[in-house]
Amino acid sequence: MAKSTNSLVKAVESGDKRAALIALRDELARRIATAEDRNVAALAARLTEIVQILEQMEPGEEGTPLDEFTQRRIGQSGPKSRTGS
Numbered sequence: 001m002a003k004s005t006n007s008l009v010k011a012v013e014s015g016d017k018r019a020a021l022i023a024l025r026d027e028l029a030r031r032i033a034t035a036e037d038r039n040v041a042a043l044a045a046r047l048t049e050i051v052q053i054l055e056q057m058e059p060g061e062e063g064t065p066l067d068e069f070t071q072r073r074i075g076q077s078g079p080k081s082r083t084g085s
Contacts, residue, residue, distance in 0.1 A: 018057060025050045 011023035028047040035043055 018054070021050055021054055021057075025054065 005027065008020075008023040008027045011019040014020070025047065028043055028050065032040055032043045032047065
């Protein structure tokens with residue numbers, strides 16, 4: 001398995017939608033560079049769709065659990081008491 005294909009598989013398996021789309025975008029770009037002329041239009045159309053989806057996503061959307069944790073920490077105004085007082 002090629003290195004780029006392996007990173008695409010890992011990104012998809014991670015469950016992180018944004019990472020999977022980025023890996024797919026990168027894979028499509030690499031394939032366009034070496035594709036036969038008859039395949040370029042279809043690959044370019046798919047690449048355009050992926051780029052549009054990524055542009056519509058919020059920067060942290062579909063992030064990792066660490067991203068979610070970090071966002072929750074940023075949103076806190078200060079440490080909370082364990083006793084609730």
